[in-house]
Amino acid sequence: MAITAALVKELRERTGAGMMECKKALVETNGDIEVAIDNMRKSGAAKAAKKAGRVAAEGVILSRTGNGAGVLVEINSETDFVARDENFLAFANGVADLALEKGISDVETLNATEMASGETVETARANLVAKIGENITVRRVTKIEGENLGGYIHGGRIGVLVNMNGGSEELAKDVAMHVAAANPQFNKADDVDPAVIEKEKSIIRELPDMAGKPENIVEKMIGGRINKFIGEITLEGQAFVKDPSTTVGKLVKAAGADVVSYTRFEVGEGIEKKEEDFAAEVAAQMGA
Structure with missing residues (x-):
């Protein structure tokens, strides 16, 4: 497989x-980026595999809650300048209000629904594109129903909805704020995919400090590190951002509550953005 500049860039990120180092790792694995990451972690070349999170689009995340339901909406623009434009924000807020009012949970339905102006969301979007001169998209929407819903928006770029049984509105919002800041991969330890745990075990086993130790000691060390790993990637196990002396799980349990689920949106996550200068730099150095 050809080792492209884009592949090297992704591994570096x-x-x-x-x-x-990234180029070498990819050559050794014939371009398999996931195996390259594992090998680099084992050798110490990479301390941790960071989430890719290739943010390409600008825009806003909006949330609305009411009457036992909540929605998160992402609306994208090409530039941050337009994302702050009052016409763009008026459109985005109108779409979020509509999504909650009509209980809409998919973009196709949302685009076909009439706004207060009498235009469908899609028509209003197209008219706004013509006015502003920049592409705008209604990218995604999700709906949550529950007993106690907490929403949190950070800077218009990260949005979280938390569905909690029991507790208070303030607690649900605090947990949503934590999810925005810490971005846990799973809600609870029982939710962690066994394949994720097995993969981490195999990586830990290959670390230099495991070499030469008796198997029973290795297993004990792996067990301790896996427990720590699960705490780091689960909401219930993470230290609460507003009070690191306790975990989110302990905080919620003390209030007699339970986090059923959460949803987190970040502007542009997963959309690749072309960075010509960097790619050219990588290509030039690889060629050399």
């Missing part, structure tokens, strides 16, 4: 390692 996800591991924080040097460019030539």
